[in-house]
Amino acid sequence: MSLRAFGRWPLGSLRNQLLRWLIGPLVALVAINAVSLYRDALDAADVAYDRSLLASTRALAERVSIRDGHVVVDVPYVALDSFETDTLGRIFYKVSGLNGETISGFDDLPPVPKSVKRSEAYPALVRFYHADYNGEPVRIAALLQPVYDDSMRGIALIQVGETLDARRGLSRSILISTLSRQAMLVLAVVFLVWISVKLVLRPLMHLKTVVDERSVHDLSEIDQTLVHREVRPLVRAMNGTMARMQNLIASQRRFIADASHQLRTPLTVLKTQAELALRANDPAAMRAIVESIARTTDSTVHLANRLLSLARIEHGSDAAAFAALSLPDLVREVALELALPAVEKRIDLALEAPDDVKVRGQALMLHELVANLVDNAIRYTPAGGVVLLRVRERETGVMLEVQDSGPGIAAAEHDKVFTPFYRAAATMEENPSGTGLGLTIVRDIVAVHGASITLDAGLGGTGLTVRVVFPFVHAA
Known part of the structure; x- marks a missing residue:
């Protein structure tokens, strides 16, 4: 998503967003962890209760025997007493003979579903399954018990079931304990996160105070050490x-x-x-x-x-407005614009340039630069003089030369003439009404375009030569 897309909605408080992004996922992870812990605890409770249920089933299985050619079971109350005192639920049992007949217990206890497989957790032929008995859910252990004597042998089925009251009570206890612990953990983490975010954002709030307390005239730099490295x-x-x-x-x-x-x-x-x-x-x-x-x-x-x-x-030095321009075309255009004052002074205005040499710049600024140089050359060149415009490529870049046969500028004044309103002594004699801003404008345009400018003697050792060197335009 782009930054422009983010700008469609107000961002709001940074503190609130940090808290939401930190605490929200944390609460979700804690909730997932709580569910996982709860399920693991329930599985552990089921294993414990199933083991106890199997123990009662085995206790009954030990009471099954063959007497006078019949399968019999001796089930005193004490056999189930220990199991009943450990649970809040009710116990149901059934002992089936070799042919499936009920020997003892509750005849209508639900049978073993065919889809239930033998438990691999115990070294016994036992199956555990859930069923409904008298309108209540029950958990039943069904154990196959071999019985035999000298006259017969076979497999008896012992089933012991219990209601889920005790398991549900334990489940509620586990759930409440898990949720309470996780809630306390979440509250502790939320408090720590809130304190941490407040401390982390304190430098930003201090920066806000520093900026608010500044005078409207104070534009000095802000100390970067007031904030974190990322800010x-x-x-x-x-x-x-x-x-x-x-x-x-x-x-x-x-x-x-x-x-x-x-x-x-x-x-x-x-x-x-x-x-x-x-x-x-x-x-x-x-x-x-x-x-x-x-x-x-x-x-x-x-x-x-x-x-x-x-x-x-x-x-107006906007880099976005820069483009590749033909310098010879630009110089030719300026020469045509200023041809009339050159003709009026009978000045030989000449141009030497290749067909197409590109420089990168802003068209209006470059036009102003060339116009200032050519206008100065024509203005300060005496009648019947020469002004030569030359564009050529050099190893250092694209060079523009403007040469004239005027009074020139003394070498000691070459740096001074770029100062606003400074006028060389020789030029004041030729044109007393000048402003002293032409070369200042040229200097600023040259700086904006990353070019360089130098002054030298003109044609035949007299006059002035202005050289501007532009960087090469690199292919994209």
Whole structure:
């Protein structure tokens, strides 16, 4: 059964479930054991009573003899007295002669059924069977006794039966004794199990108290030693969730701080420009102010889009959305999208790539990565320059290169340019309105995809070369 199937019903109390699963089977096993013990005790009682019944039958058999050519039996009361004083039931007997005639006793005592076999438990020709006599169930022992003298010989049949009152009394006594002992055992085990479950669950209840008493701002790790080894994976999962929440909250705070810091200046400029436009009476001056407002608005929109892209990358790295993608097709698509600004600056935008090279990633993120690199290359390359896009396979993985003939970035600043809002000195001269977020966005996308990024000199030793190496896509 799957976990989803378990979710259809409320799980309820863990303590109650443990008690049910431990005590329920235990009670069933104890009940089975009680039945088995009861049957064994009854079998033992039957053996004891049958042995006593056989002893009385043999006592009668010793009184059977042949006298004057006839089978006779001398049955004084004392012969059955010892048997009668040991039981609460009543005794019936019958002695049959060589031809089945009744010699002594109760003539209507039930005969021996033909299906009853001789008992193998005793060295005698005896059969035991149950029957009804005068409306009461009885147990009868039938013994074949050889009799003979000088004139004749044959087999006499001695039958002794007893009512089942004594056996039933003993059965009730055995049953009550067995049930009482088993009930006391069950109660003792239930108490011990209840105490054990309570003690075992105490660390979980302590963990609940620790979590309940935490502040809403406390996302520190929970001590795994508070619980048993089997529960520690759950605590580790909780710690992992809280760590991700900490990262999420930190990124949100960083985004809010960055956005408030970076947007405050252009918004203040826009407000100032709007106030100047309202006070201006010269149409030419007003037009110049409106054009300045348009440029400031474009810069602000560009900055906001970069901030939103950075936030989306930080929160949208879902591995389930990753798929095998053609990197040359993706680079070609971005090159076509940005062909117009390259043409306006007379930049030679070239692409060198094989037909199909696969990388594994998220399409929107990879598009953002390539677009940032190509846009930066076109933006900072002077008019009449060259931007070369290259995709090729290397031993370490699939490599994307973006080379330009712009001002480049000094080697000392290669690590710094990935910091949010940091701008290299050479790029500020070429494009003063930049945001300083392009390579930060590229760095985060590279990290999400398990790739690597390096900076180097550009074409002819000038400009900049950005190399991104993606891992190979392994066949499933």
